[in-house]
Amino acid sequence: MDLAIRLDSDAPVPLHRQVYEELRRAILTGRLSKGKRIPSTRALAKSLGISRTTVTVAYEQLLSEGYLETTVGSGTFVCCQLPDELLNSAAINSFHKESHPPVQLSNYGAILANTEIPYYQEPNLPISFRYGQPSIDQFPLKLWRKLLSRHCSANLDWLNYPTDAGGYQPLREAIACYLSRSRAVQCEPDQIIITSGSQQALDLVTRLLIAPGDGIALEEPGYPGARYTFLTQGAKLYPVAVDESGLVIEKLTNYSKKSLKLIYVTPSHQFPTGAVLSLPRRLELLVWAKKMGIMIIEDDYDSEYRYGERPIPGLQGLDHSNSVLYIGTFSKMLFPSLRIGYLVVPQHLVSLLTRAKWLTDRHSPLLEQKVLVDFLNEGHLESYIRRMRTHYNQLRQILVQTLKTYFDQRVTILGEKAGIHLMVRLKTKLSDEEIIHRAAEVGVSMVTAQPYYLKNKPKGEFIFGYAQLSSAQIQEGIGKLALAIVE
Numbered sequence: 001m002d003l004a005i006r007l008d009s010d011a012p013v014p015l016h017r018q019v020y021e022e023l024r025r026a027i028l029t030g031r032l033s034k035g036k037r038i039p040s041t042r043a044l045a046k047s048l049g050i051s052r053t054t055v056t057v058a059y060e061q062l063l064s065e066g067y068l069e070t071t072v073g074s075g076t077f078v079c080c081q082l083p084d085e086l087l088n089s090a091a092i093n094s095f096h097k098e099s100h101p102p103v104q105l106s107n108y109g110a111i112l113a114n115t116e117i118p119y120y121q122e123p124n125l126p127i128s129f130r131y132g133q134p135s136i137d138q139f140p141l142k143l144w145r146k147l148l149s150r151h152c153s154a155n156l157d158w159l160n161y162p163t164d165a166g167g168y169q170p171l172r173e174a175i176a177c178y179l180s181r182s183r184a185v186q187c188e189p190d191q192i193i194i195t196s197g198s199q200q201a202l203d204l205v206t207r208l209l210i211a212p213g214d215g216i217a218l219e220e221p222g223y224p225g226a227r228y229t230f231l232t233q234g235a236k237l238y239p240v241a242v243d244e245s246g247l248v249i250e251k252l253t254n255y256s257k258k259s260l261k262l263i264y265v266t267p268s269h270q271f272p273t274g275a276v277l278s279l280p281r282r283l284e285l286l287v288w289a290k291k292m293g294i295m296i297i298e299d300d301y302d303s304e305y306r307y308g309e310r311p312i313p314g315l316q317g318l319d320h321s322n323s324v325l326y327i328g329t330f331s332k333m334l335f336p337s338l339r340i341g342y343l344v345v346p347q348h349l350v351s352l353l354t355r356a357k358w359l360t361d362r363h364s365p366l367l368e369q370k371v372l373v374d375f376l377n378e379g380h381l382e383s384y385i386r387r388m389r390t391h392y393n394q395l396r397q398i399l400v401q402t403l404k405t406y407f408d409q410r411v412t413i414l415g416e417k418a419g420i421h422l423m424v425r426l427k428t429k430l431s432d433e434e435i436i437h438r439a440a441e442v443g444v445s446m447v448t449a450q451p452y453y454l455k456n457k458p459k460g461e462f463i464f465g466y467a468q469l470s471s472a473q474i475q476e477g478i479g480k481l482a483l484a485i486v487e
């Protein structure tokens with residue numbers, strides 16, 4: 001029996017896959033009927049002019065999927081038990097199922113489908129000022145490995161479901177102590193819920209508190225990770241301006257008549273401008289939120305890194321009315337792929353948020369939580385932060401100095417007193433796209449601040465992450481950028 005099979009030796013799909021797909025289609029469309037004998041691998045290989053191994057691989061796949069069956073001594077046949085409804089159906093005429101009927105999306109799905117989320121897809125360039133990466137090559141890997149193996153070789157309970165979705169109790173205790181020491185956050189360990197980074201904390205809180213149409217005030221410019229979480233839950237967004245002392249509270253109170261349910265702020269180090277919310281404004285914000293009955297999300301994502309100034313206590317520690325939901329993360333303190341963050345919530349929300357966490361992903365990985373307990377309790381976290389503060393401070397000074405040297409009056413630097421990035425305003429006639437393009441041509445990757453604005457997007461503002469670079473790379477990168485965009 002001859003079998004007409006179309007093969008394209010120039011196609012990117014391997015030949016055995018093409019044979020498999022052609023035979024499968026022939027069976028499903030009835031061209032090869034149930035029980036029909038098909039050629040031997042040798043015969044088909046010969047008639048198609050391809051190797052027998054190629055045909056054998058295709059046959060084995062069809063045999064393992066049940067399209068074919070063999071009878072010892074008599075050959076290979078199309079399986080007799082293929083269900084009729086599978087055969088000749090319209091959908092199988094296209095192997096790639098292009099004709100799938102449209103899916104009815106949820107409210108969330110529909111918003112997501114209509115929203116372009118600019119998660120960062122970075123070109124692979126030698127020097128990247130991408131924001132958000134800590135310096136991973138300084139991480140004490142040996143120590144981490146030692147702690148990991150300590151817990152791997154001890155009892156095996158970390159392999160099982162843990163008993164508490166809210167997090168490993170010793171870790172909650174260690175975080176409560178750390179936060180009280182370093183951020184003046186006041187809480188009992190059971191008010192802490194361990195999450196998969198800040199992002200999950202934002203997601204859980206939003207799902208719990210926000211119904212479609214509810215208003216959320218947020219900083220302008222601000223953190224897209226929060227904005228898109230709010231947006232996809234159907235929230236109405238009310239941007240509030242930021243100046244050198246952080247969120248402008250006067251502008252916020254203009255919104256008092258609208259039904260604001262939440263306020264999202266990054267008071268320790270406003271993202272992305274780097275402003276620190278002044279103490280008077282913190283107090284004003286708390287008083288106003290209490291009066292209006294509005295909850296505040298305090299995102300304290302990189303407050304560990306402050307240079308030369310004493311930290312201002314977190315909003316949570318200043319609040320006496322249970323208005324603050326505090327979010328922290330180890331993404332910047334340690335490394336982002338750890339995916340461990342935490343929420344500190346008023347007692348009356350603990351149970352609900354724990355249930356929400358359980359429904360979302362059961363719990364965060366136990367082994368890493370155990371390792372973190374030792375990392376915190378044995379003092380490694382704080383000594384690592386001290387060391388990194390010195391390291392980042394040096395890089396920051398070099399970046400500021402190099403920017404000033406090359407751009408002089410044409411640069412304004414914002415938010416240099418904290419964190420692991422700067423915001424930079426460049427005076428130039430070039431568009432942001434042109435700057436990014438010219439920088440890329442000399443091997444430098446830049447991030448425009450435009451996506452961080454909800455409304456009027458200014459030109460010439462860039463975010464410079466520096467933690468992942470060496471001093472030499474910073475100097476080289478800024479030097480190349482200056483030459484590339486000279487007008």
Ligand SMILES: Cc1ncc(COP(=O)(O)O)c(C=O)c1O
Nearest residue numbers: 132197198199223271301329331
């Ligand atoms: C404002 C802000 N919050 C939180 C995070 C960290 O998010 P995660 O803990 O999910 O890594 C970032 C990181 O870029 C951030 O910029």
